[in-house]
Amino acid sequence: MSYALNMLEPIQNIVNAISGVVAIRVNVERYMGLMNTTGEVFDSEEVIEKYGDAFNEKRENWESLTGDIEFENVTFKYPDGDETVLEDFNLKVPRGTMTAIVGETGAGKSTLVNLVCRFFEPTKGRVLLDGRDIKERSLSWLHSNLGYVLQTAHLFSGSIRENLKYGNPHATDEEILKVLENVAPGFAAKKLKKGLDTAVEEGGDNFSAGEKQLLSIARALLADPRILILDEATAAIDSVTEKTIQEAIKTAIKGRTSFVIAHRLSTIVNADLIILVNEGRIVESGSHAELMRKKGEYYKLYTRQYEAISVDM
16 A cells, blocks of 8 residues: 555656646636737827837827817727617817716716727727827827726725825825825825825725725826726715715816716716717707706706605605
8 A cells, every 4th residue: 555655646746747737838828818919909100100109108209188078970889799889979078177978878978988098999980189189199198198987996905005106106105195185185194094004905805985986086196187087986885975085076177177977966966068878879968057957858867866865865
């Protein structure tokens, strides 16, 4: 039995080694497949020559962005679908204004901001930034001017400093603390026991949903973006915390062109422009007061939500 066991052990080790090599080979193939994937959105050679790419940015040629945005006869289909999401869509968004986008699920709300971010290209038509086609300048230039706050904020394991510096790797502690104070006065002093060295668990599990969202907004603002996108930024929090987030958002959008995707219509009543989108088209547009006076689809949607809140209370 002893001899048999001594013979089986090295054989077992060889089998385990072979299994490991096979597993590594599969992972290497997946990795290489990912690295060799060509993106569907890319810069032309002329743009790269002038503005550089993600690995060699020619920032000396980057122009400043003021924030005027225009959709010009935009039609869009997702690359893997046949359904037209937007059709002959036109919209002008002046610099420094807050535009709220509302509508049912699948109406095309997220598609609008995805096109502004150039995550996809229009099937037809153009998206203009400061009067120029978005394709005429580099993705790196565009994304350096964007701030994006998702519905579900995500924090990485590490420190608060490391998490916020994703927005601006060159930011100093003073700049980080200033942004935090602007977004949520007293937050750093009350919530961060070790200041910017306060540890963050994976996913930010040691912070509440509202606290994570405040940190997410601060991270976006640390990059000082000219265009700010808030995608259901208050959907995953309670009504009390929502007030704090709303105050942070008011600070965040000052002087910036901003897009707010919202289901809670009470959060966008102060928007400069509200557009109701349905099946890829603008059904109604205007301020909250104007749309309420029209007593159209937005009025019905708003009153239904108000009645539902009243019943819950």
